[in-house]
Amino acid sequence: MPNINLLRPTSLDEAVSLLAKDGDQTKIIAGGTALVIMLKNHLIAPSVLLSLDRLSELRYIRHEAGVGLRVGGLVSIREAENSPLLREKQTTLASTFGKVGNVRVRNAATVGGNLSEADYASDPPCMLVALRAKVKTRSARGEREISLSEFFKGFYETALAPDEILTELIVPDLGPGSRSAYIKYVSRSSEDRPCVGMAAVVLTEPDGTCTDLRLVAGAVSEIPQEFKEAGAMARGQCLTDQLMEDIAGAFSAEVEPLSDLRGSSWYRKKIVRVMARRAMQQATAGE
Ligand SMILES: Cc1cc2nc3c(=O)[nH]c(=O)nc-3n(C[C@H](O)[C@H](O)[C@H](O)COP(=O)(O)OP(=O)(O)OC[C@H]3O[C@@H](n4cnc5c(N)ncnc54)[C@H](O)[C@@H]3O)c2cc1C
Numbered sequence: 001m002p003n004i005n006l007l008r009p010t011s012l013d014e015a016v017s018l019l020a021k022d023g024d025q026t027k028i029i030a031g032g033t034a035l036v037i038m039l040k041n042h043l044i045a046p047s048v049l050l051s052l053d054r055l056s057e058l059r060y061i062r063h064e065a066g067v068g069l070r071v072g073g074l075v076s077i078r079e080a081e082n083s084p085l086l087r088e089k090q091t092t093l094a095s096t097f098g099k100v101g102n103v104r105v106r107n108a109a110t111v112g113g114n115l116s117e118a119d120y121a122s123d124p125p126c127m128l129v130a131l132r133a134k135v136k137t138r139s140a141r142g143e144r145e146i147s148l149s150e151f152f153k154g155f156y157e158t159a160l161a162p163d164e165i166l167t168e169l170i171v172p173d174l175g176p177g178s179r180s181a182y183i184k185y186v187s188r189s190s191e192d193r194p195c196v197g198m199a200a201v202v203l204t205e206p207d208g209t210c211t212d213l214r215l216v217a218g219a220v221s222e223i224p225q226e227f228k229e230a231g232a233m234a235r236g237q238c239l240t241d242q243l244m245e246d247i248a249g250a251f252s253a254e255v256e257p258l259s260d261l262r263g264s265s266w267y268r269k270k271i272v273r274v275m276a277r278r279a280m281q282q283a284t285a286g287e
Contacts, residue, residue: 004039005048012057012138015165018050020140023163026050030074030113033105058112058167061085068172073112073135073165077124078103080111090171092180096127096199099184102191112166115151118158118223121193121262125152126218127182128171129226130199136168145170152223177211178203181282185271187262194219195262196271200279202239210234215247215276220257220268227251227276239284248276 007026009015019026027046029035030053038044052058058074061083069089071080080086081097100106100114100123114124115135125148134147137160144164151159160166174180180201187195197218203211213234215227233247257268 004046007048007050008054009050010054012055012165012167015050015052015055016138016140016163019163019165022048023161026162028052028116028165030110030116031076031108033109034113034117034119052110052112052165063089068170071111071169071171073110073167073169075111076107077109077111077114078106081106089173090131092182092199093124093127093131093171096123096182099123099182101193111169115148115169116158116160116166118152118154118156119193120155120222120258121195121219121260123182123184123194123197123218126197126216126224127180127199128169129224130180130201130214130216131171131174133169133171135166136170137164138167139164143167148224149226155222174201174203177205179283179286181279183275183279183282185275192262196220196257196268196275198272198275198279200276200283202234202280202283208238210237210239213239213247213280215251215279217251217255217272217275219262220255220272222258225255227254229254239280241281244277244280244284247280248273251276 007018009018026048029049029051052074055074058072060072062070063085077097077100081094087094128148134145137144146159182199184194185196186192199216201214213230215230217225230247252269252273255272257265259265
């Protein structure tokens, strides 16, 4: 590996001012689980690495009434998975974090790193899009909030500028009458990234009538794919087995999946149908 200058700021203010000076030549490193692989494979060649490891101010999980959960960008995926607060407020999201890779990866990898990497075959992004989550960023120019549906731009591409740090994930509360599910289908090993991930969020009246349905697939294309028709198909109705089958079929017909080593486009299209139906069934059963 070439010589790289490692910077380890001790505050967010210091980190953003270092990035402001030399953002284009600098790569941020958090847990390093993705970045070190990119370096070893010569996919990137930064002259400076800016480590976030001393920024303890980005390690917190809080809940704020009217806002929802606030998760610091440097919280590890394992901490998020095991957080009693996160498990209480967003049970499905906690278990989604628990489906990332294996324990070794989850111990080192951070929530901010997972989102900033923007690998198409990831678990948390599609669940977070379904939950209408957003991220907060910080640079020397100030702070921004970006909805996750706007954050992912393409393969390994996000709305982050080179001098911006993802500081916080904000997940709004779902409210009464809402249920969610995330399921992951792997085609190679149990610890692999998803061949298809599927998130479902169902909002219902007390009598069971559906007021909204969100279905978002992960790993089928470069960014999470939401089936925008789902809400219109379900609204005002009870989610019967037949209706769920129809919605899953319509999603599968619409989606144009990519092909990779985990599955062909044709195969993924079939899997989307099964996974969409199962995710709705799991969400409505309240598992
Ligand atoms: C063996 C293995 C299995 C995996 N399996 C899965 C899986 O099943 N599901 C899944 O979802 N993921 C999986 N992953 C991916 C893993 O979740 C990511 O590698 C990890 O979340 C990245 O986090 P990190 O903190 O290590 O980021 P790093 O590797 O440190 O950084 C990743 C990228 O994000 C940038 N970055 C990091 N933090 C910030 C920040 N706060 N602000 C701005 N930019 C930032 C870095 O510059 C870099 O470009 C797997 C990874 C491995 C190695």
